[in-house]
Amino acid sequence: MRHAFPEDAQALYTTFCSVVGELRWLPTLHPNGTVSDWVSWIHRTRRTKEALLVAEIDYGYAGHLSLQPEEWEASQHVTRLGIIVTKALRGIGIGKALMQSAEEVAREKGFEKIVLSTFADNKIARHLYEEIGYKLVGIREKHFKMPHGYVDEALYEKAL
Numbered sequence: 001m002r003h004a005f006p007e008d009a010q011a012l013y014t015t016f017c018s019v020v021g022e023l024r025w026l027p028t029l030h031p032n033g034t035v036s037d038w039v040s041w042i043h044r045t046r047r048t049k050e051a052l053l054v055a056e057i058d059y060g061y062a063g064h065l066s067l068q069p070e071e072w073e074a075s076q077h078v079t080r081l082g083i084i085v086t087k088a089l090r091g092i093g094i095g096k097a098l099m100q101s102a103e104e105v106a107r108e109k110g111f112e113k114i115v116l117s118t119f120a121d122n123k124i125a126r127h128l129y130e131e132i133g134y135k136l137v138g139i140r141e142k143h144f145k146m147p148h149g150y151v152d153e154a155l156y157e158k159a160l
């Protein structure tokens with residue numbers, strides 16, 4: 001696990017687009033942004049509270065995790081977390097390792113709480129979050145309208 005470099009932007013963007021294309025895990029229907037937006041994002045992590053962590057196996061990209069402060073001025077101690085692992089490398093512990101590293105980085109960046117949300121039917125993600133101590137704090141019913149139908153949103157948080 002390491003912080004992202006600008007050279008990672010292409011891999012991060014390509015994987016994001018391919019996970020969006022699966023239409024099963026993320027509430028984004030069409031990937032927005034460009035590789036250069038990702039380069040800027042990576043640069044921004046050097047001088048802000050944002051973070052982008054990369055998981056590597058055998059020197060190859062395997063997945064990434066983002067931390068972004070909540071937008072409210074009074075919630076700058078709270079970070080939102082997003083995570084994706086390359087399809088071919090899921091189920092072998094990469095997600096768990098990224099989530100564990102994220103807690104350390106979030107503390108270093110001065111955050112006191114991590115929040116995240118997932119599709120309520122994403123059993124793998126929910127199992128992972130609950131296993132490492134995230135608390136389910138609510139369900140928003142029919143919060144997303146995906147091509148295959150409505151999906152509830154499960155909201156999680158963990159105090160650091």
Ligand SMILES: CC(C)(COP(=O)(O)OP(=O)(O)OC[C@H]1O[C@@H](n2cnc3c(N)ncnc32)[C@H](O)[C@@H]1OP(=O)(O)O)[C@@H](O)C(=O)NCCC(=O)NCCS
Binds near residue numbers: 019119125131
């Ligand atoms: C959700 C995701 C990040 C998890 O990462 P991962 O590397 O696949 O997960 P891990 O291998 O670290 O496994 C974590 C736990 O989930 C379990 N798990 C993994 N794959 C599973 C599967 N197919 N079925 C059931 N449990 C599974 C593991 O056994 C492990 O639990 P354990 O420690 O009790 O054994 C990854 O699957 C992913 O990128 N999915 C698509 C995008 C997504 O859903 N992102 C999150 C949106 S909020």
